[in-house]
Amino acid sequence: MSEENSGARRTAVVTGGGSGIGRAIVHRLAEDGLATAVLDLDADAAERVAAEVREKGHEASPFGGVDVSDRAQVDAAVQRIRDAYGPVSVLVNNAGLTGFKKFLHITDEIWDRIIAVNLSGPFYCAQAVVPDMAAAGWGRIVNISSSSAQSGQQFMTHYVASKAGLIGFTKALALELGHEGITVNTIPPGFIDTPMLRKSETKGLLGGSVDHHADLTPVGRPGRPEDIAAACAFLVSDEAGYITGQVIGVNGGRNT
Numbered sequence: 001m002s003e004e005n006s007g008a009r010r011t012a013v014v015t016g017g018g019s020g021i022g023r024a025i026v027h028r029l030a031e032d033g034l035a036t037a038v039l040d041l042d043a044d045a046a047e048r049v050a051a052e053v054r055e056k057g058h059e060a061s062p063f064g065g066v067d068v069s070d071r072a073q074v075d076a077a078v079q080r081i082r083d084a085y086g087p088v089s090v091l092v093n094n095a096g097l098t099g100f101k102k103f104l105h106i107t108d109e110i111w112d113r114i115i116a117v118n119l120s121g122p123f124y125c126a127q128a129v130v131p132d133m134a135a136a137g138w139g140r141i142v143n144i145s146s147s148s149a150q151s152g153q154q155f156m157t158h159y160v161a162s163k164a165g166l167i168g169f170t171k172a173l174a175l176e177l178g179h180e181g182i183t184v185n186t187i188p189p190g191f192i193d194t195p196m197l198r199k200s201e202t203k204g205l206l207g208g209s210v211d212h213h214a215d216l217t218p219v220g221r222p223g224r225p226e227d228i229a230a231a232c233a234f235l236v237s238d239e240a241g242y243i244t245g246q247v248i249g250v251n252g253g254r255n256t
């Protein structure tokens, strides 16, 4: 879709759209008028979120049981999304796995799984949709990385390496796709109150409670998934066409 006919409804794919930050992004993009594909490993969660959106009168469909680290599953899902909604013009690579392990306890299997989901997943998803965007001369890719890739984080070498890789992926791909009308940016969230964060709190992996960390955050509260969704909604808009290759921190001032 070119800038000239941007009045037609665009199609967005949100990976990991069944929970937390991804769920908020699905709601926001659907409210902004995009037909939104909720792609998630958890089929029930994808169904639930798509149903919530449709109840509010917006357009979303579930594409559950899809593992972003499996190229064949990604390609098949993207084809089903195209069949339902037409070419994809927005991709939000949000699906991610976290992990806490002392460095010497990270096995090859743990390392490979984190890299497969957090870095190869965005690679497969972007390769699946970039041809649609290039054909239309318009596209938006937003990669959800992590503020831990800016600051480092102990016991998360594998996770931080995967997210730092995603930041480099963003910068390189932006240079390559700018001439095609496609922007590529990354949002590294910091301390967002989601099921992922609460699981880490329950396991005692945060080095203090969520409330304790909120006190240490300049804006005095944990982030909300909607904070990330708002930044994402701007980055996928027409107005953001001059922003590409950027790292847009949304972290309450925890990282600058």
Ligand code: NAP
Pocket (backbone or CB within 6 Å): 015, 016, 017, 018, 019, 020, 021, 022, 039, 040, 041, 042, 045, 066, 067, 068, 069, 094, 095, 096, 097, 098, 117, 144, 145, 146, 147, 148, 188, 189, 190, 191, 192, 193, 194, 195, 196, 197
């Ligand atoms: P979340 O609540 O755990 O949601 C992640 C969603 O992604 C879940 O529905 C999960 O499904 C799905 N998913 C996991 N692996 C997948 C795969 N291989 N293929 C498809 N879907 C998969 O996490 P969140 O906190 O919203 O995090 C979203 C993103 O933000 C992640 O990339 C995370 O690294 C990043 N992030 C979050 C924070 C934070 O403070 N929350 C901070 C920095 C970065 P299952 O439930 O079935 O696994």
